[in-house]
Amino acid sequence: MCTSKIIAAIMTAGLTAGCVSVHPEVDERYGDTVRAAKQAQILNPQPARYPQAGYGVDGRAAKEAMDRYVDSFKAPPPTMNVINIGGSLTSQEAGSR
Numbered sequence: 001m002c003t004s005k006i007i008a009a010i011m012t013a014g015l016t017a018g019c020v021s022v023h024p025e026v027d028e029r030y031g032d033t034v035r036a037a038k039q040a041q042i043l044n045p046q047p048a049r050y051p052q053a054g055y056g057v058d059g060r061a062a063k064e065a066m067d068r069y070v071d072s073f074k075a076p077p078p079t080m081n082v083i084n085i086g087g088s089l090t091s092q093e094a095g096s097r
Contacts, residue, residue, distance in 0.1 A: 039045065057065070 056062070
């Protein structure tokens with residue numbers, strides 16, 4: 001008998017949850033933060049109306065940077081040896097503990 005009352009109370013709460021109205025203030029400003037974030041990421045939102053000089057580097061510098069980037073994969077720089085401070089240098093000492 002007690003479990004049927006609990007189940008009835010849960011079902012009533014679930015059915016009445018669909019009747020809650022949304023505040024009109026929420027609907028008015030729905031999506032404002034997404035639009036503001038998108039606007040903040042656009043460097044020049046109207047380039048045809050307000051033409052400006054190009055941003056960044058010139059063609060020669062961009063080509064040289066890309067060439068250095070590609071060459072870094074052909075001949076990567078040597079790796080650095082890291083000294084393990086406070087620990088053992090061999091795995092045999094670590095396993096004997």
